[in-house]
Amino acid sequence: MQIKEGTIIDLEGKKLYTYHLDSKTDRMERIILYEFMPQGDFLFPQITIARQGEFEKEVLKLKEVALYRFGKEHRLTQQGKFDSQSIYLNDQLSQKEREWKRNDELSLNRISQKIREEKARENPSSEEIKELGIEFHGRTAMPLATLLFALIAVPLGITMKR
Structure with missing residues (x-):
């Protein structure tokens, strides 16, 4: 609770x-x-x-x-x-x-598990899958974008200009 x-x-x-x-x-x-x-x-x-x-x-x-x-x-x-x-x-x-629990209270593993469970159901709820997918991608987008930005920016920042 x-x-x-x-x-x-x-x-x-x-x-x-x-x-x-x-x-x-x-x-x-x-x-x-x-x-x-x-x-x-x-x-x-x-x-x-x-x-x-x-x-x-x-x-x-x-x-x-x-x-x-x-x-x-x-x-x-x-x-x-x-x-x-x-x-x-x-x-x-x-x-x-x-x-x-509300979707924003679940861990990423639990969200992905709920998505798989919902897709495996006989009559999957597209609304529930959509909500869970938005929550999952919303939580992973910022950290991955930051990592991608760092991977691109660091080599550009350390190149020596002649």
Whole structure:
């Protein structure tokens, strides 16, 4: 799961926002979690605010948590404060959704593998092949152009003029 600082992440019925993400430890600080409750008379999402949090496999572990639920008339109906809270996500996310990544999050090897898989299908999606091809070539064009430019420019630059 790709968590980015200052970006709303969709977690199947939940929206996660973090103000600060430590890239070394993947620990989040100042977290807001909006959970849209399917049952009950809730017009607004349940709001969970936590000081710190981190993902451990498919579990979101939050520390210093405040929970707010609003009912009709926009009034606060429930409120709670907790030292910690664990939110299990694996029940809510199917295996395919957990493995799914946007094309710009995939490695070059995975993109080329997906292109081969799509072409091998009985009814290949030309749109998907086109999108994957654009992503693959977009990532390889600049490095290869730079290398080609260096191979041409270096010999021209070192020739001695008489």
